[in-house]
Amino acid sequence: MYDILKTISGPEDVKKLSMDQLHTLSNEMREALxxxxxxxxxxxxxxFGMVEAEIxxxxxFDSPNDKFVFDVSHQSYPHKMLTGRWQGYVEDEHFLEDSGYTNPNESEHDFFNVGHTSTSITLALGLAKARDLKGMYENVVAVIGDGSLSGGQALAGLNVAGExxxxFIILVNDNEMAxxxxxxxxxxxxxxLRISKGTSPNNIFKTFGLDYIYEENGNDIESMIAVFEKVKDIDHPIVVHMHTQKGKGYxxxxxxxxxxxxxxxFDRKTGLPTVDFGQGENYLTxxxxxxLEKAKADPKFVVITPAMPGSIGLMPEQREQLKNQYVDTGISEEAAVSMASGVARNGGKxxxxxxMTFIQRAYDQISQDVCINNNPVTMVMNFSSxxxxxDVTHLGIFGLSTFINIPNxxxxxxxxxxxxxxxxxxxVDQTDHPVLILIPGNEPVHRDxxxxxxxxxxxxxxxxxxVAILALGDFYQRGQELAQAIEENFGFQPTLIDPRFASNVDEDMLKxxxxxxxxxxxxxxxxxxxxFGxxxxxxxxxxxMKVKNYGLQKVFYDRYDPAKLLEELGMTTPQIIEEIKQMI
Structure with missing residues (x-):
């Protein structure tokens, strides 16, 4: 099934193939995906939409001498196969050896471990600047999707590139979607530009002073080879704007x-997930x-999202119901937060x-535009547990320490x-504080x-x-388990506290x-x-008073097993009980 793909140990093997073989390779790569x-x-x-372009x-080009930087890098699977990492796609036992993003630890063909958006142009600009300082001449290619262009960093990169x-080659993958x-x-x-096949005077890239070329057939290998041959070794910055089909082949x-x-x-025939999370209640629903209920009841209420409506399950039908009480700022958390501050300032909700991993980009806006002004903005964060x-690029574990120390x-x-x-x-209804709420990552539980x-x-x-146990948020149930174990092991009932407010210290209670x-x-x-601890x-x-804090280390963990990590950190209930024995 993978006769050609399994011969690819690196880009030099791709260059040896005939056009017919390249087409066969593209089919094999989709099967591997x-x-x-x-x-x-x-x-x-x-x-699926980038197979032909990456072939x-x-x-x-001549990677790794010529350097590719993938925005978000969530479209780099084909690149990985073509740089000798096909085992991570065709051999199940090698799946975990290959991350879902570019990773310099995996290959010399990857230059950054990156999973956030709108960064490829500026990262690649840095590579190009270093090249020029050293008097070198390799090609530098920044790959970015049209959705990622809405991020301010991407627009800033276009602005710098114009000078x-x-x-410097910017490959814009336009699939009409974020x-x-x-x-x-x-x-x-x-x-x-798509309608005019690149001839429209309404050309944002030329506004930035960049050369420009359009390619309608972004999913055609011959067309993409031809356009890349035109721009290879170019002596000035240019945008290659290609039109592709997201999800092509399925x-x-x-x-x-x-x-x-x-x-x-998922099951390929039906498209249905093969993982069953049950039909019970969940925090997203x-x-x-x-x-939806708040929007119907209160015309001053508005939902603002930086291109992430799916993070809480707002699919197209729900967005249609919300109408003008829904705003998508594009991939710009900064814009979402600042706009929300303006809404709150003028009496909206x-x-x-x-x-959580994405709101980090808006730290300055949360601190400056929201909290200094003490505007009652509500921010709800998913995947903070x-x-x-x-994945190392998408961890939510830094959210508490990042945000609980901002005044107000x-x-x-x-x-x-x-x-x-x-x-x-x-x-949402109070007017005294900006508030950030962590959506629980545990299974829903009910308490009085x-x-x-x-x-x-x-x-x-x-x-x-x-012994008093202060068990915060998702770790409250672990606190319950620990309290029971203390009673069983030591014969006394400890105090169990739900802090609720991660950003505050209840001094009266602690006294x-x-x-x-x-x-x-x-x-x-x-x-x-x-x-918090x-x-x-x-x-x-x-x-x-003796105080023992249990939590995670200041480490960029990557693709870890949560249960094993707790054990490594000495945070299982039996391990904590042993430590209490030493302290009592």
Missing amino acids: FNRLTKIGGHFGPN AMHYV MHSN IAETHGGLYKSLQD EMAEQNKEAWHWCLP MTQNYI PLVITN FDGLT LVVLAPTCVEEYKTMLDWS VDTTYEDLKYRIEQQGEK RLETNHEIVITLEDGVLDGG EKISRFYGAKP
Whole structure:
């Protein structure tokens, strides 16, 4: 099945193939993509749409001397196969050896470990600048999707590139999509260029001072080879604007591009996932229902997302229901947060939604535009838990330490369904604070909880003695398990506390613990450095109370097994019990 693909140890082998063999290779590569993605999932549409272009790139250019930088790099699977890593796609036992993104540790043909968007142009500009400083002459190619162009860093890169006077090639993959549909005035220019086959005077790239060439047949190997041969060794910056079909080669993905941007393991015949998460309640559906009901009830409510409506399940039909109470700012968290601050300032009720890993790009806007002004913006973050996304470029574990130290920002860590729902209700309607809410990563659980948040106080769930456990957010259930184990092992009932407010220190409660407790244990679903537990340790710093913080290390973990990581960190219940024995 993979007769040609298995002969590819590097780009030099691609160059030896005839045109017929290249077409056969493209078919084999799509079969290899099916083999991997049906079994372990991953980015589907971006890779299926780039097979022909990446074959042509390696046929014409001379990687790694010529350097390719892939934006997001979630479309780099074909590139990996062509640089000798086909085993990660055709041999199941090698799947885990190959990450879902470019990775310099895997190959000399990868220059950056990157999984966030709108960065390829500026990263590649740096490579080109170093080349020029050294007096070298290799080609530098930045690959970027049309959706990623909406990010400010990409536009800044185009602006800088416009002043270059040496080789620089920007390959714009225009498949008329971001993750969901594209939004914004930029895409009127791309549409005009597609319709006119590149001749429209409404050309944003020429506005930046860049040379420009259009290729309609982005999924045709011969056409892409021809256009790359035209621009190879060019002595100035140029944009190659190619039109492709996202998900090409699988009808379901071609017809429903948003749903097939990324996929779970699935059955090829039916397109249905082979992983069953059950039909029970989940936090995404709760969030979606809250948004739709709130929008109907309150005309001042608006949802703002940086191209991530799917992060809480807002699919096209829900977005249509929201109408003008839904705004997609494109791939620009900065714009989403600043716009939300303006909405709040003028009496609206904004809710910003995305994944924790992506909101990091908007740190300055959260701090400056929202929190200095103390505007009541609500931000809801998905995948903030340690056992959610585990790729090094998509970790949510840094969110707590990143955001809980911004003044005025209230960071809420719900532990159950009731807390999450009431936190949403309270946050959107209150006018005193900007609020960031972490969507729980655990299975939904129900508890009888206090639903008042105005006083920003912790909640004692079980009053005990000697040992107090402050178990934050997703780790609350671990705190329950630990409390039970303490009682079983030591014969006394510890105190169990749901802090709720990750950004606050409830000094009154902590002072009360001093009367009949010797040890305070903190459990948090994030990095210890700068995290919640350190705030508690600092409070007790000059006092006799012993404090032990449990959380993650300041490490870029990559594709880890969550259960094994907890054991490595000494965070399992039996391990903590052994440490308590040493402290008591």
